[in-house]
Amino acid sequence: KTDTDCIEINMKDFNRIFVVGAGKATALMAKALEDILGEYITAGYINVKYGYTTKLKKIHLNEAGHPIPDNNGLEGSKAIVSLLSNTNERDLVFCLISGGGSALLPLPADNITLAEKQHITQLLLQCGADIQEINAVRKHISKIKGGQLAKLAYPATVITLILSDVVGDRLDTIASGPTVPDNTTFEEAWRVLEKYNLLDKAPESILRRLKEGIKGKIPETPKENDKIFKKVYNIIIGSNIIALKAVEHQARKMGFNTIILTSAIEGEAREVAKVLSAIAKECVSTGNPVSPPACIISGGETTVTIKGKGKGGRNQELCLAAAIAMRGLKNVVLLSAGTDGTDGPTDAAGAIVDGTTFNKAISLGIDPLIYLKENDSYHFFNKIGDLLITGPTNTNVMDIQIILVGAHSKG
Numbered sequence: 001k002t003d004t005d006c007i008e009i010n011m012k013d014f015n016r017i018f019v020v021g022a023g024k025a026t027a028l029m030a031k032a033l034e035d036i037l038g039e040y041i042t043a044g045y046i047n048v049k050y051g052y053t054t055k056l057k058k059i060h061l062n063e064a065g066h067p068i069p070d071n072n073g074l075e076g077s078k079a080i081v082s083l084l085s086n087t088n089e090r091d092l093v094f095c096l097i098s099g100g101g102s103a104l105l106p107l108p109a110d111n112i113t114l115a116e117k118q119h120i121t122q123l124l125l126q127c128g129a130d131i132q133e134i135n136a137v138r139k140h141i142s143k144i145k146g147g148q149l150a151k152l153a154y155p156a157t158v159i160t161l162i163l164s165d166v167v168g169d170r171l172d173t174i175a176s177g178p179t180v181p182d183n184t185t186f187e188e189a190w191r192v193l194e195k196y197n198l199l200d201k202a203p204e205s206i207l208r209r210l211k212e213g214i215k216g217k218i219p220e221t222p223k224e225n226d227k228i229f230k231k232v233y234n235i236i237i238g239s240n241i242i243a244l245k246a247v248e249h250q251a252r253k254m255g256f257n258t259i260i261l262t263s264a265i266e267g268e269a270r271e272v273a274k275v276l277s278a279i280a281k282e283c284v285s286t287g288n289p290v291s292p293p294a295c296i297i298s299g300g301e302t303t304v305t306i307k308g309k310g311k312g313g314r315n316q317e318l319c320l321a322a323a324i325a326m327r328g329l330k331n332v333v334l335l336s337a338g339t340d341g342t343d344g345p346t347d348a349a350g351a352i353v354d355g356t357t358f359n360k361a362i363s364l365g366i367d368p369l370i371y372l373k374e375n376d377s378y379h380f381f382n383k384i385g386d387l388l389i390t391g392p393t394n395t396n397v398m399d400i401q402i403i404l405v406g407a408h409s410k411g
Contacts, residue, residue: 028394046060047072052392
């Protein structure tokens with residue numbers, strides 16, 4: 001046993017090895033584990049997003065819904081619980097967690113239906129709640145999140161390998177922390193619904209459970225000092241900053257002066273777009289924060305408060321707002337995309353814009369301002385041909401923004 005970056009295990013200490021998990025990148029994680037452990041694996045079961053698959057030998061792969069959980073995810077979660085139900089202290093459990101794990105591990109608490117959980121998830125997504133707020137609610141209406149998977153696996157040894165898809169790489173937030181102590185409470189979950197005026201829209205069964213939890217009639221999620229965490233190890237093996245550094249390395253090889261602004265971008269997508277556009281303008285006019293030819297890199301996860309009736313995702317909305325802010329700006333291009341290849345409920349990862357995007361759209365009879373007002377960024381970029389479509393990437397470390405600023409022309 002060493003630190004959280006390296007754990008030494010003796011296979012002779014264990015009679016059986018199980019693999020469970022969920023997320024958009026979990027299929028390839030499972031494949032890597034099979035390649036390493038081979039016949040040592042006793043059995044396994046993972047939930048992944050539809051289409052995010054690979055061929056596995058020992059681990060059963062179950063495709064399910066994301067971002068709204070579905071019945072496939074529910075049945076898969078039950079299978080995971082069943083697999084862990086008779087583990088003992090001579091068992092080793094690998095838990096593979098990546099972005100999307102919350103939606104892909106839907107096991108509602110007693111007296112709450114999947115449809116009710118789907119409804120509250122949709123409400124939280126639409127109102128602009130951030131991932132920490134959404135997960136505070138998810139943990140307290142679940143049998144598996146907020147450390148409860150670790151409770152199910154106890155007294156086995158649990159090693160959780162994690163690809164982080166949250167700002168700050170908070171272990172208790174990634175996939176709602178199924179093997180991590182939960183520092184949120186029933187009262188905090190209630191306050192999230194209160195903050196976004198959802199108390200009159202939330203299913204009565206969910207409100208009833210939160211009320212009973214606040215009164216102490218239902219046990220809280222496992223906390224820091226619980227004995228179930230004594231043999232649980234949570235290790236982050238991939239994150240946004242690692243992806244940004246890879247972009248930086250490649251951009252330098254291509255001759256760009258590069259800078260990583262941050263891997264912790266948050267906030268309303270259209271407001272973040274204004275800031276990034278301002279940075280691009282500054283680079284063009286003064287050579288700050290880095291001189292052209294420049295590659296300005298950032299990452300994180302923005303949110304969109306949906307007020308219109310359109311279709312899109314946070315990256316596409318960011319790009320649409322940037323196209324408006326960068327109108328007429330020469331020699332600059334901006335990309336914003338989800339590393340998983342999916343941006344919102346669309347088949348696009350994001351979009352690409354430059355200083356000509358606004359006028360290009362106008363010439364086609366498309367008003368960017370109207371499309372932004374309607375949160376209809378997908379149809380906007382589809383019509384002008386600037387969607388970024390990659391297909392499933394089988395990974396997920398949040399979003400990446402890249403601004404390229406060309407060198408000043410001579411003479």
